[in-house]
Amino acid sequence: MSPDFPVSSKMTARAAGGMQPKITLARCTPDALVCRGMKLGVIGCGKMGSALVEGAIRSGAIGASQVSGCDTHRATADAFAAATGATLAADIASLDADTFLLCTKPHHAAAALAALPPTAGLVISVAAGLTTAWLEARVPAGCRVIRCMPNTPALVGKGAAAFCRGSSATEADADAARLLLGSVGIVVELPESLMDAVTGLSGSGPAFVYIMIEAMADGGVRAGLPRADALKLAAQTVLGAAAMVLDTGVHPAALKDMVASPGGTTIAGLAELEKHGMRAAFIEAVHSAARRATELGGS
Numbered sequence: 001m002s003p004d005f006p007v008s009s010k011m012t013a014r015a016a017g018g019m020q021p022k023i024t025l026a027r028c029t030p031d032a033l034v035c036r037g038m039k040l041g042v043i044g045c046g047k048m049g050s051a052l053v054e055g056a057i058r059s060g061a062i063g064a065s066q067v068s069g070c071d072t073h074r075a076t077a078d079a080f081a082a083a084t085g086a087t088l089a090a091d092i093a094s095l096d097a098d099t100f101l102l103c104t105k106p107h108h109a110a111a112a113l114a115a116l117p118p119t120a121g122l123v124i125s126v127a128a129g130l131t132t133a134w135l136e137a138r139v140p141a142g143c144r145v146i147r148c149m150p151n152t153p154a155l156v157g158k159g160a161a162a163f164c165r166g167s168s169a170t171e172a173d174a175d176a177a178r179l180l181l182g183s184v185g186i187v188v189e190l191p192e193s194l195m196d197a198v199t200g201l202s203g204s205g206p207a208f209v210y211i212m213i214e215a216m217a218d219g220g221v222r223a224g225l226p227r228a229d230a231l232k233l234a235a236q237t238v239l240g241a242a243a244m245v246l247d248t249g250v251h252p253a254a255l256k257d258m259v260a261s262p263g264g265t266t267i268a269g270l271a272e273l274e275k276h277g278m279r280a281a282f283i284e285a286v287h288s289a290a291r292r293a294t295e296l297g298g299s
């Protein structure tokens with residue numbers, strides 16, 4: 001079974017053979033050429049806007065001098081400028097940009113798009129649930145759109161994001177989205193019909209994992225560990241297990257088998273999880289969240 005992310009074949013073979021895998025990072029490689037000459041205008045410089053721009057600048061994908069931002073909150077705009085080195089504009093129409101990163105809350109998006117200059121070439125939107133058709137109906141004539149679904153771990157550079165192209169978006173537009181989102185985590189391009197599924201999995205998924213971490217820490221406390229240590233150990237265990245899956249490319253079932261020795265502690269714990277329907281609970285949680293995204297008008 002091959003993973004959908006880049007892995008070293010040497011590593012996969014070694015790990016599958018039961019040897020200690022060497023960890024390597026599989027990340028989107030920044031290609032500054034994609035953003036050469038781009039003038040990026042950030043509409044809404046809050047949590048997601050600043051995380052994406054900080055990531056893109058840190059990775060070398062774009063230079064601070066190519067970015068300008070605006071935000072209705074003066075303090076938010078100032079914090080963005082201080083963190084990124086980008087310039088600030090008084091409003092959307094004054095942004096020195098051809099590409100716009102729409103990072104307002106969804107209910108502010110219509111007003112923001114109505115203020116775009118007629119010369120706008122591309123809008124990359126991270127606003128949850130706003131479809132490419134909805135965006136295309138509100139951007140100036142000839143302006144292309146890309147719709148993204150990032151998740152909150154992007155704020156700490158560990159995001160999992162998907163994007164889809166609007167009807168006229170080009171390969172270069174997709175590269176720009178890949179570069180921006182890839183600077184704060186991993187990114188995949190998917191058809192728009194799958195964006196609600198993405199919302200159910202990586203969009204809502206952090207909350208499912210937080211509950212898992214909290215519950216594992218409770219288990220540790222029940223077994224006698226101090227609360228703070230239990231929480232740290234539980235969170236790092238999830239981080240480490242995720243890195244094993246992403247960095248080795250070995251299927252999680254095989255990794256699970258590697259640590260469940262006959263008659264041992266891990267298989268005893270696994271039997272409890274199966275008894276309580278953990279597997280079905282996660283499947284249903286993701287599916288339910290995806291269905292809810294559709295109900296809310298996702299795509």
Ligand SMILES: NC(=O)c1ccc[n+]([C@@H]2O[C@H](COP(=O)([O-])OP(=O)(O)OC[C@H]3O[C@@H](n4cnc5c(N)ncnc54)[C@H](OP(=O)(O)O)[C@@H]3O)[C@@H](O)[C@H]2O)c1
Nearest residue numbers: 044046047048071072103104105106108112127128150152
């Ligand atoms: N945070 C995440 O992890 C996450 C994950 C997935 C998707 N997203 C998406 O990312 C978008 C932004 O989320 P966020 O958490 O970054 O929100 P945020 O921190 O509230 O930032 C949004 C900023 O946009 C400003 N704004 C509103 N209208 C504006 C306008 N016309 N021109 C300029 N600035 C304007 C807001 O100012 P006011 O406070 O004055 O309104 C606010 O400072 C949302 O659409 C959300 O669906 C976020």
